Amino acid sequence: MKTGRFWAWVVFALGAAYFFIPLIATVEFSMRMRRGTYSFDAYQIVLGDARFQATFGYSVLAAIFTIIIGVLIVVPAAYWIRLRLPQLRPIVEFITLLPLVIPAIVIVFGYIRMYGSNSPLPFLASDRGTDLLLVIGYATLALPYMYRAVDTGLRTIDVRTLTEAAQILGAGWGTIITRVILPNVLIAVLSGAFLTFAIVIGEFTMASLLNRPAFGPYLQNIGANRAYEPAALAIIAFAITWGCMSLIQILSRFAPRSANRPN
Amino acid sequence: MTDLSLSDQTIAGKTAPPSEARALRLPTQWLGVAPFFIFAIMFLILPTLYLMLGAFQNGAGEFTLENIIALSQPTIVAAYWISIKISLASSLIGAFAGLAIAIAIVRGGLPEWIRSATLTFSGVASNFAGVPLAFAFLATLGRLGLATVILNTVFGLNIYAHGFNILSFWGLTLTYVYFQIPLMVVIIVPAIDGLKKEWGEAAATLGATQTQFWRMVVIPVIWPSFLGTVILLFANAFGAIATAYALTGSSLNIVPILLYAQIRGDVLHNPHLGYAIAFGMIVITGLANVFYIWFRTRSERWLK
Amino acid sequence: MAEPFLSIQHVRKSFGTNTVVQDFSLDVEPGEFVSFLGPSGCGKTTVLRMVAGFEEPSAGKIVVSGKDITRLKPNQRNVGMVFQAYALFPNLTVAQNIAFGLKVAGMPKADADRRVAEMLDIIKLPQMGDRYPYQLSGGQQQRIALARAIAPKPKLLLLDEPLSALDAKVRVSLREEIRSIQKKLGITTIFVTHDQEEALSISDRIAVMYGGKAEQVGTPFEIYNRPATKFVANFVGTLNVLEGTVTDAASGKVRVNTQEVSLKGKLNGSKSGDTLSLALRPEAISLGRQPGRDSSLSGEISEVHFLGSVIRVRVGIGGSTVSLDTFNSPATPPPAVGEKAEISFSSGDMLVLH
Ligand SMILES: Nc1ncnc2c1ncn2[C@@H]1O[C@H](COP(=O)(O)OP(=O)(O)OP(=O)(O)O)[C@@H](O)[C@H]1O
Numbered sequence: 001m002k003t004g005r006f007w008a009w010v011v012f013a014l015g016a017a018y019f020f021i022p023l024i025a026t027v028e029f030s031m032r033m034r035r036g037t038y039s040f041d042a043y044q045i046v047l048g049d050a051r052f053q054a055t056f057g058y059s060v061l062a063a064i065f066t067i068i069i070g071v072l073i074v075v076p077a078a079y080w081i082r083l084r085l086p087q088l089r090p091i092v093e094f095i096t097l098l099p100l101v102i103p104a105i106v107i108v109f110g111y112i113r114m115y116g117s118n119s120p121l122p123f124l125a126s127d128r129g130t131d132l133l134l135v136i137g138y139a140t141l142a143l144p145y146m147y148r149a150v151d152t153g154l155r156t157i158d159v160r161t162l163t164e165a166a167q168i169l170g171a172g173w174g175t176i177i178t179r180v181i182l183p184n185v186l187i188a189v190l191s192g193a194f195l196t197f198a199i200v201i202g203e204f205t206m207a208s209l210l211n212r213p214a215f216g217p218y219l220q221n222i223g224a225n226r227a228y229e230p231a232a233l234a235i236i237a238f239a240i241t242w243g244c245m246s247l248i249q250i251l252s253r254f255a256p257r258s259a260n261r262p263n
Numbered sequence: 264m265t266d267l268s269l270s271d272q273t274i275a276g277k278t279a280p281p282s283e284a285r286a287l288r289l290p291t292q293w294l295g296v297a298p299f300f301i302f303a304i305m306f307l308i309l310p311t312l313y314l315m316l317g318a319f320q321n322g323a324g325e326f327t328l329e330n331i332i333a334l335s336q337p338t339i340v341a342a343y344w345i346s347i348k349i350s351l352a353s354s355l356i357g358a359f360a361g362l363a364i365a366i367a368i369v370r371g372g373l374p375e376w377i378r379s380a381t382l383t384f385s386g387v388a389s390n391f392a393g394v395p396l397a398f399a400f401l402a403t404l405g406r407l408g409l410a411t412v413i414l415n416t417v418f419g420l421n422i423y424a425h426g427f428n429i430l431s432f433w434g435l436t437l438t439y440v441y442f443q444i445p446l447m448v449v450i451i452v453p454a455i456d457g458l459k460k461e462w463g464e465a466a467a468t469l470g471a472t473q474t475q476f477w478r479m480v481v482i483p484v485i486w487p488s489f490l491g492t493v494i495l496l497f498a499n500a501f502g503a504i505a506t507a508y509a510l511t512g513s514s515l516n517i518v519p520i521l522l523y524a525q526i527r528g529d530v531l532h533n534p535h536l537g538y539a540i541a542f543g544m545i546v547i548t549g550l551a552n553v554f555y556i557w558f559r560t561r562s563e564r565w566l567k
Numbered sequence: 568m569a570e571p572f573l574s575i576q577h578v579r580k581s582f583g584t585n586t587v588v589q590d591f592s593l594d595v596e597p598g599e600f601v602s603f604l605g606p607s608g609c610g611k612t613t614v615l616r617m618v619a620g621f622e623e624p625s626a627g628k629i630v631v632s633g634k635d636i637t638r639l640k641p642n643q644r645n646v647g648m649v650f651q652a653y654a655l656f657p658n659l660t661v662a663q664n665i666a667f668g669l670k671v672a673g674m675p676k677a678d679a680d681r682r683v684a685e686m687l688d689i690i691k692l693p694q695m696g697d698r699y700p701y702q703l704s705g706g707q708q709q710r711i712a713l714a715r716a717i718a719p720k721p722k723l724l725l726l727d728e729p730l731s732a733l734d735a736k737v738r739v740s741l742r743e744e745i746r747s748i749q750k751k752l753g754i755t756t757i758f759v760t761h762d763q764e765e766a767l768s769i770s771d772r773i774a775v776m777y778g779g780k781a782e783q784v785g786t787p788f789e790i791y792n793r794p795a796t797k798f799v800a801n802f803v804g805t806l807n808v809l810e811g812t813v814t815d816a817a818s819g820k821v822r823v824n825t826q827e828v829s830l831k832g833k834l835n836g837s838k839s840g841d842t843l844s845l846a847l848r849p850e851a852i853s854l855g856r857q858p859g860r861d862s863s864l865s866g867e868i869s870e871v872h873f874l875g876s877v878i879r880v881r882v883g884i885g886g887s888t889v890s891l892d893t894f895n896s897p898a899t900p901p902p903a904v905g906e907k908a909e910i911s912f913s914s915g916d917m918l919v920l921h
């Protein structure tokens with residue numbers, strides 16, 4: 001017992017060192033821009049860079065659209081499977097796991113070849129079409145996370161009983177979805193949304209191969225050409241990820257607890 | 264004769280309405296899942312199949328095995344090999360380190376806040392990948408990185424003189440581990456939580472030592488989740504490109520970077536070879552998963 | 568008197584500043600079945616876990632067959648334990664679960680197999696050896712857990728609320744089964760429960776615990792009929808409590824409401840003018856005067872509940888209410904609410920609570 005605790009502390013300390021040293025080093029590096037003293041110059045330059053603002057704005061917008069597409073695809077499917085088509089669950093779960101198995105670069109490569117300018121569905125013929133394809137690609141990447149989040153949310157509230165209760169009380173489908181189901185899975189959907197945001201915001205592969213002016217390719221470009229700014233950007237990116245995860249944690253405190261299975 | 268046809272008709276007459284109703288209801292039944300399936304087929308399954316088929320076609324659209332055979336040229340084989348090595352090394356290191364951390368925070372008798380802080384941090388770090396991660400490691404272990412400098416000036420250890428390079432196999436592996444460990448922690452902690460305290464106590468009253476208990480109960484119980492996560496980590500590293508690209512440019516010849524270059528500029532001078540490379544990647548991550556599923560259904564009958 | 572098999576001597580346990588077991592002592596004879604009975608949080612589990620070796624006593628000793636085992640590790644104590652939540656190993660079949668203790672003890676496979684089959688017979692689940700725990704009902708799982716605990720022939724069997732996760736019917740049948748297996752094997756057993764009926768029905772002796780102490784240790788008969796403290800009297804069985812004032816300590820006269828009863832020789836030490844709590848079990852009270860009952864009180868019937876073979880009647884006496892049961896006899900109509908009634912009892916059955 002005593003020795004067990006000792007080793008637990010050792011493992012924890014080693015882990016903490018491995019995870020904190022790069023963060024400390026990056027912070028330190030990002031502040032070394034001005035010779036001989038620590039400063040926030042790198043952050044000022046980065047945040048003031050018009051390309052930073054433009055690409056970051058583009059990625060935020062892409063993330064928002066990704067979330068919308070993800071919700072529109074996942075919520076009805078997950079709900080309907082819980083309610084009416086449980087036999088489809090294995091297939092759907094298999095599909096939602098595919099993006100974890102098929103690398104993003106392969107998926108986007110497929111898009112480029114399938115939806116090129118000369119294809120029946122020429123997404124890549126216009127900028128808007130390419131934007132749409134990028135958002136669709138992001139939605140595929142986020143699919144596993146979005147589906148899991150929503151499905152867990154639906155499981156804890158026991159949709160079937162809620163729906164039936166609402167039907168007995170005379171509610172129509174519109175009312176059921178907007179007044180009963182959505183408010184109850186909102187937290188789950190938002191968790192999925194923030195996770196999606198964290199994944200999408202700095203995504204490089206798809207944006208770069210589709211030639212869109214997103215944040216990921218901008219980061220890569222700065223990395224190849226500058227010394228201190230990349231470190232500042234890494235800290236900013238870490239802070240954004242941290243923010244998303246904290247929001248998810250805060251949200252989970254408001255998540256409805258199942259009435260049937262307490263705790 | 265007439266009787267028979269008559270009765271046939273009545274049967275038909277009786278059964279027709281319900282089946283018609285079902286046929287009418289079917290589309291509405293499927294309406295809720297239709298967007299999902301259309302999306303998945305159009306943007307996940309068809310593009311993948313398209314590439315897989317393309318791998319077996321030449322420029323004229325005829326069936327051929329040449330692309331697959333062409334994968335055996337040394338640069339491509341080398342790329343696969345180093346990718347597999349990095350993915351294996353980073354997933355195994357990440358898995359065991361993650362498992363150790365998970366056990367330490369769940370079972371090690373550490374204060375409660377350490378557990379929740381570690382879990383929160385793991386959620387963040389497992390999603391902190393891509394280009395920014397590369398920047399962080401360059402700032403740490405690059406030639407001018409803080410750790411490199413401190414090791415050199417304080418401990419007199421010049422790691423670059425000893426052959427270390429952040430742009431190498433070990434450099435990349437060490438970087439990947441930064442998101443692999445937390446991913447393992449996030450996934451495996453619930454599995455370890457699922458180990459009931461009473462199991463250990465029951466084993467102890469039955470005379471088992473701690474080692475026997477681990478060998479006979481703990482390891483068999485968490486093994487499926489562990490192996491599943493290792494496979495996931497492997498696929499995760501195998502397909503990753505942003506970190507490697509930002510870290511090494513195209514100096515480290517791993518498969519995703521090779522494919523990236525091929526997509527951008529047909530560096531291999533054969534468009535269909537790109538398909539074959541993509542096909543190879545799917546086969547490798549797919550095989551890993553098939554192995555996992557086979558293993559699980561075969562040896563884990565006790566799982567519900 | 569023969570040396571006790573298990574002797575718990577002045578054991579104390581504190582978690583930080585919180586003392587949850589204080590000066591607990593108990594001797595258990597070989598082959599005896601002792602229950603720990605008490606409300607939630609009174610320290611039953613803690614005492615049991617100290618016997619098993621999962622908690623170290625802050626003070627005191629635990630002795631088994633004359634040997635001090637206080638500092639021995641759990642896996643060297645040779646005790647069997649059954650948990651509330653079954654705690655079967657999910658990755659092992661029923662047979663492998665039962666064989667677990669035999670395997671770690673290095674018993675040859677053939678012997679172990681024979682012993683497992685024997686155990687499956689004892690718990691009456693001979694066909695279940697190849698199933699996995701998740702394929703069994705709760706009652707079956709708990710029987711397997713029992714078989715697993717006794718397979719290595721432990722010297723001592725500890726059961727911590729083994730029945731509380733089961734439904735009422737299974738609970739009754741399984742407790743009888745546990746008791747009969749225990750008798751057959753002659754294994755010394757400690758059984759923790761907070762269900763008094765359970766404890767009363769299957770124990771040789773009961774230790775009633777409260778606030779980390781044993782309030783009373785005795786046979787079910789003693790505990791029920793001669794509770795040593797107010798807590799025990801209240802906790803075990805239903806009790807009618809009446810307030811009384813001592814009017815004449817010498818002759819044992821006590822006034823209840825406006826009536827007088829005589830409790831000669833039971834007042835030990837009370838003076839005239841003291842108020843007392845007097846208690847009566849429902850089954851010690853009869854409706855109307857009965858031969859052989861020396862005391863009576865009159866009141867008014869306030870409630871009548873028809874329960875089938877029994878009719879439960881409540882009689883108001885001054886400010887208090889007394890419950891009593893009468894047998895249903897088809898020939899006589901049940902008493903009616905509002906009727907005047909007299910209750911009678913033997914003064915010897917009256918408990919004076921201190
Ligand atoms: N590990 C521990 N640390 C701190 N306090 C504890 C610990 N274990 C038990 N306690 C406290 O000791 C007291 C007695 O606990 P115990 O589990 O022995 O009660 P119990 O009689 O078994 O109750 P129940 O019938 O609910 O199981 C409780 O107040 C509990 O909060």
Ligand SMILES: [Mg+2]
Nearest residue numbers: 611612613727
């Ligand atoms: Mg208890």
